[in-house]
Amino acid sequence: MFKFIQRFKNFWHNMQLLQYLDTNAFESCVDIMEKVYPGYKTLLSNLIDRHQISIVKKVFAFINENGGTQKLADYYNNADSTEKQSMIDAFNKAFKQDAAFEEKVLLLTKLSHLKGFDILANTLGDVKDNVVVGSIQSGQRTIDDWKAFVRHEQERGSDFKLGILDQIVSQAAKVPEVSDEPKEVEAPNITLFPDEILDQLYEYNGTAFLTLPSLDEFKRIIVRGQHTQKLTPCPGKTAFLYLIIYRLSLILPEDKRSIWYDDILKECGFEKETVRKKASSALESSNDATRKMARRINDIFDDYLKSK
Secondary structure, three states, X not given: OHHHHHHHHHHHHHHHHHOOEOHHHOHHHHHHHHHHOOOHHHHHHHHHHOOOOOXXXXXXXHHHHOOHHHHHHHHHHHOOHHHHHHHHHHHHHOEOOOOOHHHHHHHHHHHHHOOOHHHHHHHHHXXXXXXXXXXXXXXXXXXXXXXXXXXXXXXXXXXXXXXXXXXHHHXXXXXXXXXXOOOOOOOOXXXXXXXXXXXXXXHHEOOOEOOOOOHHHHHHHHOOOOOOOOOOEOOOOHHHHHHHHHHHHHHOOHHHHHHHHHHHHHHHOOOHHHHHHHOOOOOOOOOXXXXXXXXXXXXXXXXXXXXX
């Protein structure tokens, strides 16, 4: 009887974990786990083919036999920023699309408190932060919504916290406001930035840089016209914006380059030397997805130069 109760508890726990997860979107997660735990993909495939109801238990056993969760934590902690972001994106995409942001955050919090998973607290915490930031950036939640959610959980006797909210407020305070007044600097002629380049770069709206309301607004930012938004990298995607800004600067003639470059870097909060050194970092990333996306961006400029 005891074994039956224990098995039922394990089954119920597995169902609670799986109800918010999209098993059809696990491919990226599986690829990451295969890097850390060779043989993981084969094991998972065999378990699924045999319709094992104890799949979670057997997967955990395999992980424990091959370095435990500490091995995954070490892999994440030693990864570069682009690889970390690709891991965060993969874990985030594993949630069902209709799962509420709050449900995702609570599940990640619960996982970080489970025995064995506490080692992954840093990784799970970053995924949780990404969920919160993404919900705010998409306009589906506000900082006040999340603060109210935290208060609600704490009123239920939980020690639940979201430290990322303080970071968001602090970073927002440091961002210089974009003035609606005409700029003092001389704006480069819009024809110096070909539409074919700007149109293609705008396709990375929401993936390389935070979502802007329109192509026209993006162009106004680039040519340093009057604009109300700010060019800001998506979390973990700063290297792509370094690449875009650096390649755009090379299009300008030398007598206009410094004025434009200094002005847009100041607004973005970037250091010129940092951009110069790291503009190619995404192109050299060990992460395939990051490297391919950087190459596509780079090709926009190379193809244009070849056609001239």
